[in-house]
Amino acid sequence: MHTTVAIIGGGPAGLLLARLLYRAGVDSVVLESRDRSYVERRQRAGILEQATTDVLRAAGAGDRLDREGLVHDGIELRFAGRAHRLDLPSLTGGRRVTVYAQTEVVKDLIALQLTDGGPLFFGAEVHSVEGAEGTRPVIRYTREGQEQTLTCDYAVGCDGFHGIARAAVPEAARTAYERTYPYSWLGILAEAPPVHDELIYAHSARGFALASMRTPAVSRLYLQVPNGTDPADWPDERIWDELDARLALEAQPDWRLRRGPVTQKSVLPMRSWVTEPMRHGRLFLAGDAAHIVPPAGAKGLNLAVSDVVVLARALELWHTTGSEALLEAYSDTCLRRVWRAEHFSWFMTTTLHTDPDRSPFDTRLQLAQLDRIASSPHAAAELAANYTGPPLTATG
Numbered sequence: 466m467h468t469t470v471a472i473i474g475g476g477p478a479g480l481l482l483a484r485l486l487y488r489a490g491v492d493s494v495v496l497e498s499r500d501r502s503y504v505e506r507r508q509r510a511g512i513l514e515q516a517t518t519d520v521l522r523a524a525g526a527g528d529r530l531d532r533e534g535l536v537h538d539g540i541e542l543r544f545a546g547r548a549h550r551l552d553l554p555s556l557t558g559g560r561r562v563t564v565y566a567q568t569e570v571v572k573d574l575i576a577l578q579l580t581d582g583g584p585l586f587f588g589a590e591v592h593s594v595e596g597a598e599g600t601r602p603v604i605r606y607t608r609e610g611q612e613q614t615l616t617c618d619y620a621v622g623c624d625g626f627h628g629i630a631r632a633a634v635p636e637a638a639r640t641a642y643e644r645t646y647p648y649s650w651l652g653i654l655a656e657a658p659p660v661h662d663e664l665i666y667a668h669s670a671r672g673f674a675l676a677s678m679r680t681p682a683v684s685r686l687y688l689q690v691p692n693g694t695d696p697a698d699w700p701d702e703r704i705w706d707e708l709d710a711r712l713a714l715e716a717q718p719d720w721r722l723r724r725g726p727v728t729q730k731s732v733l734p735m736r737s738w739v740t741e742p743m744r745h746g747r748l749f750l751a752g753d754a755a756h757i758v759p760p761a762g763a764k765g766l767n768l769a770v771s772d773v774v775v776l777a778r779a780l781e782l783w784h785t786t787g788s789e790a791l792l793e794a795y796s797d798t799c800l801r802r803v804w805r806a807e808h809f810s811w812f813m814t815t816t817l818h819t820d821p822d823r824s825p826f827d828t829r830l831q832l833a834q835l836d837r838i839a840s841s842p843h844a845a846a847e848l849a850a851n852y853t854g855p856p857l858t859a860t861g
Contacts, residue, residue: 468494468583470780471604471617473591474624475504477567478752478769480574480585482621484524485777487582491784494615496589496606498624501575504587508654508729509567511679512664512763514854515560517770525581526573534565535678540852542839543667545832546715549839550663556842556849564664566679567766589613594620594633597748618747619792621776623769625753626738634745646735646759646814647821648672651690651699657725659684660712666761666817667712668835670828673761673818674711676722684725687760689818696730704730735759735814737807742796749776749795756803761817762810767854772799774857802855809851 470486472479475497486493497504513521518534521527538561542549553561578585589608596602597620604615622630631639659678667674672689679685688707690699705724714720738757743750752769775798779791791798816834820827838844 466494466614467616468492469618469784470494471602471615471620472496473594473604473620473622473630474628474752474754475499475575475585475587476507476623476625476752476769477570477574477766478773479621479623480571480578481520481524481526481770482623482751482773482777483578483582483585484526484574485773486780487578488524489777489781489784491780493583494617495578495583495585496591496604496615497585497587498590499587501587505568505572505575507568507571508731510760510763510766511564511566511677511685512767513563513565513570514763514767515562516854516857517767518563518565520770520774520857521570521573524577526570526577529569529573530563530565533569533680534563535681537562537564537663539663541661541663541665542835543665543712543714544669544835546713547839548665548714548716551838551845551849551852553849553853556846557853560850560853562763562853564678570766591624591629594622594630594748597633597746599746602747619749619780620747621749621751622754623751623773626757628754630748631740631750631754633748634740634750638745640741642737642739642741644737644811646737646818647692648689648818649692649694649735650675650733650760651688651694651696651704652729652731652733653686653704653727654679654729655684655686655725655727656682657684657723658682660722665712666813668817668819668831669711669713670819671707671711674708675761676708676712684723686722690732691821692734694732696732699730701727733760737811739800739803739807741800743772743799744792744796751776751799755799756807758807758810759814760810761813762806763852764806764810764854768803768806771802771857775799805851805855 751772
């Protein structure tokens with residue numbers, strides 16, 4: 466079997482790339498190692514930048530997003546017992562964000578691909594990517610117990626950090642940059658209405674907390690915890706009590722979260738990681754296969770979208786004109802945006818979290834930075850611009 470573009474990984478990056486290529490008249494095949502049910506249940510990000518929602522709508526994946534997505538015009542910072550709201554549109558010239566879970570994005574893109582797109586094979590476990598330095602890469606995979614081969618003009622790895630695509634790039638041809646943080650997030654889903662209609666990011670002496678949501682009836686909540694934490698050590702009541710303590714306001718001493726049954730509970734380690742370059746011959750890396758950001762900046766899914774938008778436009782140009790100019794520039798183009806997002810995610814992480822080795826001096830610096838955001842229009846505008854994200858273009 467041969468295709469123009471072989472896409473390894475059926476998450477949001479791979480599925481969106483396939484959709485964009487289909488609409489541009491470029492054929493592709495998507496190989497996903499898991500079954501459809503598993504892919505549609507994977508809990509990941511839930512904050513979509515303005516540009517991400519624009520891309521999904523343009524790709525024909527905006528109907529349910531527009532019906533069910535929760536558009537947010539602001540976020541709230543809590544620190545030193547005070548609350549300060551950032552109005553995103555007024556600070557960014559109209560940009561906002563939308564709460565719409567990655568699971569829902571994936572469901573929408575899968576439905577489109579199966580009814581109006583190229584082949585999407587679930588349960589297709591890729592074993593190797595060969596010949597990326599040549600003119601026709603070869604993908605070897607197993608599906609339904611059969612060894613199969615897919616040749617292509619270009620291969621794209623959208624299969625995450627542990628996927629086969631990144632490993633197919635020789636170690637001598639790539640450089641990794643990494644930072645591991647001394648804390649993790651304990652995340653829960655709860656059948657409880659969100660306590661606030663916008664996200665709350667809280668700095669406290671007890672550690673960071675985030676109050677978010679999935680729907681008007683389901684809350685998504687996070688607590689900073691030590692690395693290696695076992696979720697079983699955090700019974701539901703302890704989680705709710707700690708969230709109340711970290712989100713407390715001096716002016717509203719009776720303020721409390723709305724409690725309900727906890728339906729999911731997990732611990733997420735925090736790390737920053739980038740591999741360079743994001744291309745090796747005719748093999749391209751996108752999304753988590755090329756970079757990981759800590760979740761405080763809400764950039765993971767949005768970076769994956771920006772990668773595949775750049776790549777889709779580059780492949781379309783090659784397909785229609787034969788020019789490889791944008792393909793040659795792909796890695797440099799994406800990495801400019803990646804490193805901006807890495808910096809913002811690092812900033813949000815280190816400003817809002819409590820380092821176990823912190824000194825009182827470090828804490829005062831954090832509070833000074835947060836106070837500057839609350840009092841300076843320039844600082845607030847910079848945070849808002851990074852949070853809502855810049856426009857997506859073929860040149861970054």
